[in-house]
Structures are given as C-alpha cells and as structure tokens.
Amino acid sequence: MTLAIWLQSILDGLVIGATVSLGAIGITLTYAILRFANFAHGEFITWGGYFALAVLGAVAGSQDLKALLGGPFEPFSFGWPLIVATLASILAASALALILDAIYFRRLRRAKIAIASVIGAFGAALVLRNLVVLGYGADPEYFSREIQIAIRFGPGLRITPDQIALVGVTALLVVSLHLFLTRTQMGRAMRGVRENPDLASVSGIDVAAVIRATWVIGASLAAVAGVLIGLTIQLRPSIGFDLLLPLFAAAVLGGIGSIYGAVLGGLVIGVSESLAVMLIGPEYRAAISFGMLFLILLVRPQGILGVRA
Amino acid sequence: MIDVAAYLVFFLCLALIYGLVCLGLNLQWGFAGLFNVGVVGFFIVGAYTVAILASPAAADRVGGFGVPIPLALLAAMAAAGLVAFVVGIPTLRLREDYLAIATFGIAVTIQLVALNWETLTGGTHGRVSIPRPLASVFVDRVNANLFFLAITLAIVAAGYWALERMVRSPWGRVLRAIREDEVAAGALGKNAFAYRLQAFVIGSALMGLGGGLYASFIGYVGADDALPTLTFQIWVMLIVGGSGNNKGALIGAVSVWGLWSFSGWFMAAVLPSAFAVRAGALQVILIGLVLASVLLLRPKGLVGEEAVVSRGARVK
Numbered sequence: 018m019t020l021a022i023w024l025q026s027i028l029d030g031l032v033i034g035a036t037v038s039l040g041a042i043g044i045t046l047t048y049a050i051l052r053f054a055n056f057a058h059g060e061f062i063t064w065g066g067y068f069a070l071a072v073l074g075a076v077a078g079s080q081d082l083k084a085l086l087g088g089p090f091e092p093f094s095f096g097w098p099l100i101v102a103t104l105a106s107i108l109a110a111s112a113l114a115l116i117l118d119a120i121y122f123r124r125l126r127r128a129k130i131a132i133a134s135v136i137g138a139f140g141a142a143l144v145l146r147n148l149v150v151l152g153y154g155a156d157p158e159y160f161s162r163e164i165q166i167a168i169r170f171g172p173g174l175r176i177t178p179d180q181i182a183l184v185g186v187t188a189l190l191v192v193s194l195h196l197f198l199t200r201t202q203m204g205r206a207m208r209g210v211r212e213n214p215d216l217a218s219v220s221g222i223d224v225a226a227v228i229r230a231t232w233v234i235g236a237s238l239a240a241v242a243g244v245l246i247g248l249t250i251q252l253r254p255s256i257g258f259d260l261l262l263p264l265f266a267a268a269v270l271g272g273i274g275s276i277y278g279a280v281l282g283g284l285v286i287g288v289s290e291s292l293a294v295m296l297i298g299p300e301y302r303a304a305i306s307f308g309m310l311f312l313i314l315l316v317r318p319q320g321i322l323g324v325r326a
Numbered sequence: 327m328i329d330v331a332a333y334l335v336f337f338l339c340l341a342l343i344y345g346l347v348c349l350g351l352n353l354q355w356g357f358a359g360l361f362n363v364g365v366v367g368f369f370i371v372g373a374y375t376v377a378i379l380a381s382p383a384a385a386d387r388v389g390g391f392g393v394p395i396p397l398a399l400l401a402a403m404a405a406a407g408l409v410a411f412v413v414g415i416p417t418l419r420l421r422e423d424y425l426a427i428a429t430f431g432i433a434v435t436i437q438l439v440a441l442n443w444e445t446l447t448g449g450t451h452g453r454v455s456i457p458r459p460l461a462s463v464f465v466d467r468v469n470a471n472l473f474f475l476a477i478t479l480a481i482v483a484a485g486y487w488a489l490e491r492m493v494r495s496p497w498g499r500v501l502r503a504i505r506e507d508e509v510a511a512g513a514l515g516k517n518a519f520a521y522r523l524q525a526f527v528i529g530s531a532l533m534g535l536g537g538g539l540y541a542s543f544i545g546y547v548g549a550d551d552a553l554p555t556l557t558f559q560i561w562v563m564l565i566v567g568g569s570g571n572n573k574g575a576l577i578g579a580v581s582v583w584g585l586w587s588f589s590g591w592f593m594a595a596v597l598p599s600a601f602a603v604r605a606g607a608l609q610v611i612l613i614g615l616v617l618a619s620v621l622l623l624r625p626k627g628l629v630g631e632e633a634v635v636s637r638g639a640r641v642k
Contacts, residue, residue: 054423056363056430124622135361135426136561137621143558144614147607155603258554262434265427300442307431314424315416 021173026291032180034287035187039242041267041279043235049211049274050231053134059257060145065240066247068109072102092178103244110240114232149254157251183245266306272323335471342478345579348563350532356570358525359505364429366556367436372402372534373541377453395459399538406534407527418522437552452548562617568627
C-alpha cells in the first residue's frame with residue numbers, strides 16, 4: 018500500500034511536470050534564440066487558459082454552436098468545444114506574443130542593453146496578469162464543474178481520463194516540435210541562430226522570421242499548457258506567475274537552450290514537487306523549484322543536458 | 327491643512343525608506359550591473375529581523391529579546407547581507423540572467439517562509455507591536471511621525487553620502503569597469519566575482535535596513551508585505567529616476583511612490599469599494615505602463631548616469 022502511495026505521487030508529479038515541460042520549452046527557446054530570461058512567459062500560459070475560457074463561454078452561450086459542436090467525448094470531460102477553444106487560444110496567444118514583440122520587445126532589444134528586455138518582461142508580466150484580474154477578477158474559474166471518475170490500474174493507482182489526455186497531448190507536441198526542428202527549413206534556421214546568430218545571418222537566414230517563429234512556438238505551447246491546467250486543475254490570474262519559478266528551474270535544470278532538457282527538467286521538477294509534498298507537506302511546494310535550481314547552479318550550472326558555453 | 331502636512335510626513339517617511347532600498351538596488355544594478363529580481367526578499371528579511379529582535383514577547387511567537395532598535399537595524403542589515411552572500415556564491419560567476427532567476431526564486435521562497443513559519447513570522451497575521459525608537463518620548467502621533475522622519479532622513483543622508491564616496495572611489499571605478507567589460511577588468515587583475523559579491527551584499531544590506539525601518543515605522547510586518555509587487559515598484563523607481571545615479575534613485579523613489587499613492591487614493595475615491603481588487607490591478611498596470619514608456623522613450627531615466635572619472639574630476 019505504501020508503495021502505491023509513492024507511485025501515485027510520482028504519477029501525479031509526471032502529470033504536473035508535463036505542463037511545466039510545455040512552458041519550459043518556451044523559456045528555453047526564448048533564452049537560446051532571443052537571449053533573455055523572459056519573465057513574461059508565464060503570462061502566455063495564463064492568457065492561453067483565459068482565451069480558451071472565453072471561447073468556451075461563447076460556445077456555451079450559443080445554442081447553434083452547442084448543437085454544431087456536440088457534447089464531450091466519453092470518458093473525457095471535454096469535446097469539440099474545447100478543441101476549438103484550444104486552437105483559438107493558440108492563435109490568440111501567438112498574436113499576443115507577436116504584437117508584444119513588435120511594439121515592445123523588439124525596441125528593447127535594439128537598446129542593446131541585454132537586461133532592458135528582462136526588466137521590461139518583468140513589467141509586462143505584471144501588467145498582463147493584472148489585465149486578467151481586471152477582466153475576470155481574482156477568483157478561480159473552471160472549464161467544467163463536473164467531477165471526473167478516476168480510472169484504477171496497477172497496484173491501486175488512479176488517473177483521470179483528462180490527465181491521460183494531458184500527457185498524450187504533451188507527448189504529441191514534443192514529438193512534433195522535434196520533427197519541426199530537425200526536418201524543416203525553419204527548424205534548421207532556428208538551430209542555426211541558436212548556435213551563432215551572426216554566422217546564421219551572413220549565411221542568408223532570415224533572423225527576423227526566426228524570432229517570430231520563436232515567439233509563436235513559445236506562446237502556442239504555453240497556451241496549450243494553460244488550457245491543460247484549466248482542464249485538470251483550475252484557472253487563476255496568477256497561474257502563470259506561480260509557474261514561473263518551476264519553469265525557470267526546469268529550463269536551467271535541463272540545460273538552457275535544450276528542448277529535451279526542458280522536457281526532462283519539467284518532469285523532474287513535477288515529480289520532485291509531488292514527492293516533497295509527501296515528505297514535508299504542501300506549504301513549501303514552490304520552494305522545491307528554488308532548491309533544485311540552487312543545487313544545479315552550484316554543482317552543474319550548464320544543466321543536465323547542456324554544454325558549457 | 328494640518329491633515330495634509332501630517333500625511334506628507336507619513337508619505338515622506340515611506341518614500342525615503344523605499345529610497346534607501348532603491349539606493350541599494352542602484353549599487354547592485356546601476357554600478358555593478360547585477361540584476362536582482364528579489365528585492366522584496368531582502369527587504370522582508372530585514373523587516374522580520376527587526377520584528378523578532380525588538381518586539382515584546384507574545385504567545386507562540388519567537389521574540390521578546392528586547393533588542394534596541396538601532397541594534398536591531400544593524401542586525402537587519404547583517405541578515406539581509408548574509409542571504410545575499412549565500413545566493414551570490416553560486417550565481418555571480420554565471421551569466422547575469424542566472425542571478426535574476428535565482429533572486430526571483432529566493433524572494434518566492436522567503437515569501438513562503440513568511441506565510442508558513444508562524445512562530446517566526448506570524449504567518450498571515452504577521453508580527454505586531456514592533457516598537458519605534460524612543461517610543462516613550464514621542465507619544466503624540468504627529469510628533470512621533472516627525473521624529474521618525476528625522477531619523478529616516480538622517481539614515482538616508484548617511485547612506486547617500488557613503489554610497490557617493492564608494493562609487494567615486496577606486497572601488498567604484500573597478501565596479502563600473504567590470505560592468506562595462508569584465509574581460510578587460512580581469513586582464514587588469516581585478517577579480518570580478520569578489521567585487522560583484524561585495525556590491526551585491528552591501529546593496530542587499532541596504533534593502534534589509536529599509537525593511538527594518540519599515541517594520542519599525544508601520545509597527546507591523548506580514549506575509550502580504552512580501553509580495554513581488556514591491557520588487558517591481560523599486561525597479562520602476564530606479565529606472566524612472568535614472569540608474570547609475572544615487573540622486574536619480576532618490577528622485578525616482580519619491581516621484582514613483584507619489585504616483586503610486588496618488589493613483590491609489592484617486593481610485594479609492596472614484597471607484598466603489600466592490601472594485602477594490604480591480605482598482606489594485608489598475609494601479610499595477612499604470613506603473614507598468616510608466617516603466618514601459620521610460621524604458622522605450624527615456625532609458626536613462628529622469629537624471630541619468632553622470633560621467634565621473636574620480637572624485638573632483640567631472641567629465642561631460
């Protein structure tokens with residue numbers, strides 16, 4: 018029985034870690050290609066979740082759309098409305114990222130002070146979060162208020178169908194991103210800019226397009242993470258900000274710039290948090306990320322899969 | 327009229343306390359190029375240090391040591407400096423963003439401690455009855471505030487004077503040399519890590535001193551004083567005033583705290599109380615937009631950095 022409790026805790030950690038991974042990929046890409054620590058990245062998660070909530074609200078409010086899109090796919094709690102909402106949210110979050118870059122971050126980059134982007138992002142994060150508070154208030158929101166029955170398997174383990182969907186979607190996105198980065202022209206261009214922006218630029222790579230692609234990928238994955246959190250937990254205006262430390266810890270742990278490192282880091286952070294809740298209680302959950310971050314910076318600052326610059 | 331004057335005294339006390347914190351951040355960022363995103367963490371460590379050492383004994387709380395306020399303030403500086411020392415060791419050798427991430431992390435962690443370690447911090451109830459210096463002499467509220475303002479002014483003036491001496495000394499020149507070009511400074515035999523650590527610890531100690539003064543002035547410190555909003559406010563003060571200039575840090579602190587207080591008062595007066603949460607959000611958005619416009623339109627801030635070679639020699 019004790020073993021089952023520990024296994025369950027690891028399983029829960031992997032589910033949470035999957036969403037952390039999705040966010041950490043964006044952090045690590047922005048860091049590798051745009052070369053700054055994007056403190057506003059968490060807000061794409063928040064906005065992604067709330068964009069989807071807005072679309073779901075619109076669908077629920079219209080009889081025609083409800084009839085067209087139908088009910089949930091058993092045994093999941095969601096159906097076509099959430100899929101449409103997720104796609105809309107990906108588009109909206111990407112647009113938000115591109116607009117922010119065009120009117121704000123691009124100019125800060127031009128100032129040639131690397132850190133102007135970081136403090137600028139920190140400010141943008143607080144503004145974006147408080148815009149959500151302004152629109153929706155600070156109370157939690159839910160996609161669905163129905164309680165899902167968990168599936169039992171193995172030695173007394175439980176997982177809900179939605180959580181299985183979450184892990185499946187994450188795996189699918191990571192594999193797609195891998196194929197994109199290794200098999201397409203743009204993917205190769207992105208890796209080129211990551212290795213050496215000047216060399217990439219003189220070899221005829223469109224750096225501006227690479228930067229746009231970076232924002233779109235980061236914001237899209239974050240939006241999906243926001244939707245998945247809304248689906249399996251709840252939405253609050255602070256979800257993105259609260260996730261920021263785990264996201265950075267995951268990116269640094271895996272090795273800044275490494276996509277697979279970010280995925281691995283996310284899963285490690287998720288499981289560590291979950292186990293820490295078992296060992297020392299839930300109060301200090303968020304401090305686990307800091308502890309892991311501190312340790313890795315002390316012993317192996319380039320991260321698990323990173324190479325020393 | 328007396329109300330306005332009394333409020334002005336209260337306002338200036340807080341503005342100067344934040345000015346002190348802003349001076350600490352200016353030493354770190356303005357002169358040493360260290361990116362501290364955990365200002366509130368060092369501030370709150372100082373505040374709790376004074377609360378624990380100086381407040382009278384209370385049930386279920388660590389305290390009752392009866393340490394006089396001046397000594398407690400020194401301890402606040404030491405405690406915040408110690409935290410900075412521990413955080414600085416693994417991060418100050420790495421790229422600047424790592425310090426940003428690590429200081430953000432320490433502030434979140436300290437906030438959790440503030441919230442959960444009740445015997446030390448009082449948790450959500452906070453620590454109460456933190457005394458002011460010479461509280462038995464200045465009993466009347468207006469006089470007490472005036473006296474506190476005098477103390478704060480003296481401390482800020484001393485801090486300003488000391489910092490001006492420091493940044494114009496050879497030590498300050500090395501700091502700026504490292505900020506501008508670490509490799510060149512290293513080639514001249516300067517140990518960048520040691521200088522950075524010194525600037526980081528001294529700056530954080532000033533933040534701790536600010537926190538200690540705050541705890542003594544308000545008489546209360548709680549977990550809601552540990553929110554990252556303060557870090558953001560201090561940064562906006564420094565950017566608006568002009569980083570790399572101690573005068574700028576103080577001007578920024580007074581003007582941004584003025585804007586913050588005024589917008590808070592204005593929204594409380596205009597909006598019904600049911601919108602309190604949203605009014606708070608609007609306040610942060612307003613300050614965020616101020617930051618964004620200054621970063622984009624006037625990145626040097628109101629005053630900007632002076633080109634100073636050494637004490638006495640000014641270069642335009």
